[in-house]
Amino acid sequence: MTTETVEYIRYRIPEDRSAEFLSAYTHASAKLAAAPQCVDYELARCEEDFEHYVLRITWTSTEDHLEGFRKSELFPDFLADIRPYIENIEEMRHYKPTAVRGRGAAVPTLFAWAGGAEAFSRLTTVFYEKVLADDLLAPVFEGLAPEHAEHVALWLTEVFGGPPAYSETQGGHGHMVAKHMGRGITEPQRRRWVNLIQDAADEAGLPTDPEFRSAFLAYVEWGTRLAVHFSGPDAKPPTEQPVPVWSWGAAPPYRG
Secondary structure (H helix, E strand, O other): OOOOEEEEEEEEOOHHHHHHHHHHHHHHHHHHHHOOOEEEEEEEEOOOOOOEEEEEEEEOOHHHHHHHHHHOOOHHHHHHHHHHHHHHEEEEEEEOOOOOOOOOOOOOOHHHHHOOHHHHHHHHHHHHHHHHOOOOOOOOOOOOOOOHHHHHHHHHHHHOOOOOHHHHHOOOHHHHHHOOOOOOOOHHHHHHHHHHHHHHHHHOOOOOOHHHHHHHHHHHHHHHHHHHHHOOOOOOOOOOOOOOOOOOOOOOOOOO
């Protein structure tokens, strides 16, 4: 479970003070943006009753908020900006996120944008044909099981927001990591893997828009670097973890 905590501060601000309140928080937010303990923040105003506001701040942990940010050099200036509105606070509490979370259909998953399960099946089929013909990577995959490409397709499907078939049939993140233990993957081999899967993505007809490809490559870089780490001689198996789910990151899906 994540250590992050979400602080909600609910305000009731008279309408004749709303402009000054928003101005004060615009100024105060610079301190939140500069705080290493602050993950993100958002101030929302009620549509049904304009006097109600909710400030949501995600902290790296409750302790980091109370012992880190509040005792930092940033806090006195932050407090000075919002002090006139403390008496208008109706609630100020920390909440822990639960496992009930996800994305709505308004923003498609990377899985759906790519073309679904068929797209990832095409990708891994083309990719492993390239791998087995490559002089640098073929030795790493010697004796490759016939179902390996299919399993990797299930893995990528789940990573990019599709059905959790890999978790249900193979295991979680630890199961995938275990397959790399002791293999001694080198940096040149990792780089070749990255290049070949990008070539395979082109040949398999995956979307070429920069928003999708930047997210796709971000995962490939993250995943292959973990593979190199866990394939090393001193690596220790990680604790069992769920399959990571990748999203769009900085760039949302392109809308033409």
